[in-house]
Amino acid sequence: MENALSFTELGHAYNPNQWILKNYNADISKGSIFALLGPNGRGKTTLLKILLGILKPSEGKVYLNGHMAFVPQLFQVSFDYSALDMALMGRANKVGMFSQPSIEDEEAAMNALERFGLAHLAHRPFHELSGGQRQMVIIARALVAEADILILDEPTSALDMKNQALVLSWMHRLSKEDGLTILFTTHHPHHALAIADNALLMMDKEHFECGNTKKVLTEENLFVLYGVNMKHVSFEFEEQMIESFVPILIQ
Numbered sequence: 568m569e570n571a572l573s574f575t576e577l578g579h580a581y582n583p584n585q586w587i588l589k590n591y592n593a594d595i596s597k598g599s600i601f602a603l604l605g606p607n608g609r610g611k612t613t614l615l616k617i618l619l620g621i622l623k624p625s626e627g628k629v630y631l632n633g634h635m636a637f638v639p640q641l642f643q644v645s646f647d648y649s650a651l652d653m654a655l656m657g658r659a660n661k662v663g664m665f666s667q668p669s670i671e672d673e674e675a676a677m678n679a680l681e682r683f684g685l686a687h688l689a690h691r692p693f694h695e696l697s698g699g700q701r702q703m704v705i706i707a708r709a710l711v712a713e714a715d716i717l718i719l720d721e722p723t724s725a726l727d728m729k730n731q732a733l734v735l736s737w738m739h740r741l742s743k744e745d746g747l748t749i750l751f752t753t754h755h756p757h758h759a760l761a762i763a764d765n766a767l768l769m770m771d772k773e774h775f776e777c778g779n780t781k782k783v784l785t786e787e788n789l790f791v792l793y794g795v796n797m798k799h800v801s802f803e804f805e806e807q808m809i810e811s812f813v814p815i816l817i818q
Contacts, residue, residue, distance in 0.1 A: 570632060571597040571716050571748035572618065577627035579613055587613045589773045591627070595765070597715075598746040600738065602759035602780065605769030606793055611752050614769075615720060618750070633715030633748065638705050641725045643694050650696060650704045651689040654680055657711030672711075679707035683737065699730025706737065717741070719751040723758060735762055756797065757811040760784055768792050784812070 578589035588610040595601045605611050616622035618629060619637055636657070644653070654676035655668050668676075680686045683703045688696060693704065702722060709717050722738065723731040739762045741747045753759055759766050759780055766783050768776040770791055776783045789797045789812065796815040801808055 568596040570594050570630065571599075572632065572635075572750065573630045574618070575628050575630075577614075577617065577624055577629065579610075579617060579622070579625045586625075586772045588769070589626075591767075591775055593765075593767050593777050595748060595750060597632070597748055598742060599748060599764040600742045600762050601748075601750045602763035602766040603750065603752045603769070604754070604756065604759060604766060604792065605752075606754075609769045610772065611769060612720075615718060615752065619718060631716075634713065635716040635718060636709035636712045636714030638702075638709055638717060638719040638722060640721050641698055641702055647692045647694070649690050650680060650685060650693055650700075651676055653693050653704050654689075654707045654711050657708035659712075676707070676711050679710045680704070682710075683707055697730070698726050699733055702726065702730070702734055703737065706734075706741075710741075714747070716748045716750070719749065721752050721754065723753070723755065731758075738762060756784055756789055760810055760812065781810070786812075 572595040573593060575592050577591040578586060580586045591614070593601075603611055603614065613622065617624045619635065651673070655672060658668055658672040658675065677686060677689060680689055683706070685700060685703060685707065688700060693701060696704065706717070719738070722734050726734065735758060738749055738751065742749050763780045765778060766780045768783055768788055770776060776788055786797055786799055789795070797812045798815055799810065800813055801810045803809070
């Protein structure tokens with residue numbers, strides 16, 4: 568299968584011989600979902616910056632096959648932009664300097680909002696939307712940019728359970744129905760297990776596990792990754808077998 572994104576022998580050091588990550592490799596197939604897991608300070612942000620072209624790696628190569636858009640963690644804005652304004656920002660690369668968005672640009676933004684059930688909120692100030700609604704507007708902005716690859720940084724961060732499920736469901740649909748390639752970072756192994764085809768576990772600066780999600784997300788690997796015991800569980804729900812992880816929290 569053709570790759571949308573890959574990196575080989577990737578490494579970065581902010582100071583000489585102080586490697587954040589080294590010799591990392593991964594292939595991300597077109598239309599697949601790829602999860603990136605690791606504790607804080609392990610280098611996830613550095614890796615994202617390299618993949619987005621913000622940071623030049625100290626060594627190794629990144630291969631990009633498609634147009635990429637970034638969906639940051641949940642955030643507020645300082646101005647009273649409407650939800651439509653925020654979605655329209657996805658067309659920035661198509662609108663010339665000192666030009667106004669065209670009717671086609673506005674239609675594309677409205678169509679994206681409508682797809683997520685947010686058209687009725689198009690003129691509502693972005694900062695007045697719920698966390699889940701704001702996150703979906705930012706994902707709509709990425710679609711308006713006509714991206715082939717979405718990179719999402721902890722897309723369920725600060726969301727309640729209902730909105731976490733909503734965002735994960737849409738990520739899955741965008742991959743399987745639209746053929747978008749999705750890479751997301753997460754601290755939740757059960758989220759990766761639920762929707763990701765493949766996963767990369769950042770164990771250490773030179774130690775990672777990468778491959779099929781069900782194969783690399785093991786109780787043993789997660790203990791090495793987070794230092795917390797987790798139990799892999801499976802159960803039947805609505806005639807489907809569900810797999811998940813439960814942290815073992817013993818006082």
